[in-house]
Amino acid sequence: MPALETTAEARRSMEICNACRYCEGFCAVFPAMELRRAFSDGDLNYLANLCHGCRGCFYACQYAPPHEFGINLPKILSELRAETYVEYAWPRPMGALFRRNGTVVSLVTAGGIALVLLLATWLQTPGVLFESHLGAGAFYRIIPQWAMTGVALATFFYAVLAIGIGAVRFWRDTGGGKATGVRALAKAASDALTLRNLGGGGHGCNDRDESFSQARRLHHHCMFYGFLLCLASTTSAAIYDHFLHRAAPYPFFSLPVLLGTAGGVGMVIGTFGLIWLKVVGDPEPTARKLWGGEYALLAQLFLAALTGLLLLALRDSSAMGVLLAVHLGVILSFFVTMPYSKFVHGIYRSAALLRNAQERQVAARADYGGH
Ligand code: SF4
Numbered sequence: 001m002p003a004l005e006t007t008a009e010a011r012r013s014m015e016i017c018n019a020c021r022y023c024e025g026f027c028a029v030f031p032a033m034e035l036r037r038a039f040s041d042g043d044l045n046y047l048a049n050l051c052h053g054c055r056g057c058f059y060a061c062q063y064a065p066p067h068e069f070g071i072n073l074p075k076i077l078s079e080l081r082a083e084t085y086v087e088y089a090w091p092r093p094m095g096a097l098f099r100r101n102g103t104v105v106s107l108v109t110a111g112g113i114a115l116v117l118l119l120a121t122w123l124q125t126p127g128v129l130f131e132s133h134l135g136a137g138a139f140y141r142i143i144p145q146w147a148m149t150g151v152a153l154a155t156f157f158y159a160v161l162a163i164g165i166g167a168v169r170f171w172r173d174t175g176g177g178k179a180t181g182v183r184a185l186a187k188a189a190s191d192a193l194t195l196r197n198l199g200g201g202g203h204g205c206n207d208r209d210e211s212f213s214q215a216r217r218l219h220h221h222c223m224f225y226g227f228l229l230c231l232a233s234t235t236s237a238a239i240y241d242h243f244l245h246r247a248a249p250y251p252f253f254s255l256p257v258l259l260g261t262a263g264g265v266g267m268v269i270g271t272f273g274l275i276w277l278k279v280v281g282d283p284e285p286t287a288r289k290l291w292g293g294e295y296a297l298l299a300q301l302f303l304a305a306l307t308g309l310l311l312l313a314l315r316d317s318s319a320m321g322v323l324l325a326v327h328l329g330v331i332l333s334f335f336v337t338m339p340y341s342k343f344v345h346g347i348y349r350s351a352a353l354l355r356n357a358q359e360r361q362v363a364a365r366a367d368y369g370g371h
């Protein structure tokens with residue numbers, strides 16, 4: 001469905017929901033919807049990113065297919081969310097290139113691995129990948145430190161810049177206020193970090209069908225907090241290297257390795273669980289055309305964690321060189337695709353939760369003033 005048709009269908013659905021209001025206690029989307037009589041494009045983009053795709057409203061809806069109204073909010077809001085990733089992307093043509101990006105992400109991942117393998121054989125000697133390297137600085141005998149650090153920093157800061165510009169565009173377009181109070185920030189952070197809108201008030205969401213479970217929320221937590229632990233591991237390794245002058249690889253009982261191991265295990269469990277839930281789940285409340293991009297991101301994160309753990313386990317063997325190159329290639333492709341893949345849903349959803357906390361405060365004040 002082209003972007004204009006997606007927006008028109010989301011608007012039609014919201015207008016029917018706003019008249020019905022049966023689902024108003026389900027999540028943050030319905031109270032936010034009820035604050036509006038008409039829906040601008042920015043409003044719809046905000047509501048689409050506020051939706052966590054829990055599917056509760058689909059199984060509860062008396063107007064869901066085969067009813068002639070054909071209301072399927074999780075599906076249409078996920079399609080609209082994907083359009084926002086393209087609309088607010090920087091630079092915009094890159095967003096369009098990565099639209100429904102399963103194939104592109106796979107190609108970039110393969111390209112990233114090939115590039116690091118080539119770098120290793122070009123900058124060092126061809127046989128270096130297949131030899132054992134032991135002791136401090138072993139990784140730099142495969143890829144020189146300047147190349148590893150330079151490429152990592154360039155791609156990381158590019159990703160941060162592109163995502164930051166996208167987030168500002170989203171914030172402006174969806175009517176986010178200039179000043180944000182501490183209470184609104186704390187509420188949004190708590191909603192984002194606990195995935196409150198996937199909790200269903202304690203009974204969970206409709207992961208697979210109309211039954212309720214916490215599986216999706218728990219696996220997402222494993223993946224997200226695992227990812228944060230891996231970031232902390234990389235940061236501590238950089239501090240060890242640049243400030244304590246201790247080159248990798250580090251012993252198992254060191255901060256970078258302990259954080260990385262815990263994070264890697266969390267990411268493997270989380271991403272595998274989310275892939276499994278997609279495979280066994282009811283496809284009806286989902287947008288099949290987005291599956292490629294969603295599987296691609298999960299596969300990328302799964303591979304990043306798995307190759308990191310394998311590298312730790314086999315770093316004293318002759319497999320270390322190839323494993324390091326593959327691991328770095330996956331990480332490189334992850335950074336390059338990050339601003340255009342489904343990864344940005346975390347940023348836009350957090351911004352939507354902040355916008356929601358702001359407008360609930362304003363509505364509460366107006367309510368209080370009216371009494
Ligand atoms: S999803 Fe269906 S039941 Fe729920 S508010 Fe919308 S129209 Fe009503």
Ligand code: SF4
Binds near residue numbers: 026027028056058
């Ligand atoms: S799918 Fe869940 S989060 Fe999205 S609108 Fe429906 S009830 Fe709300």
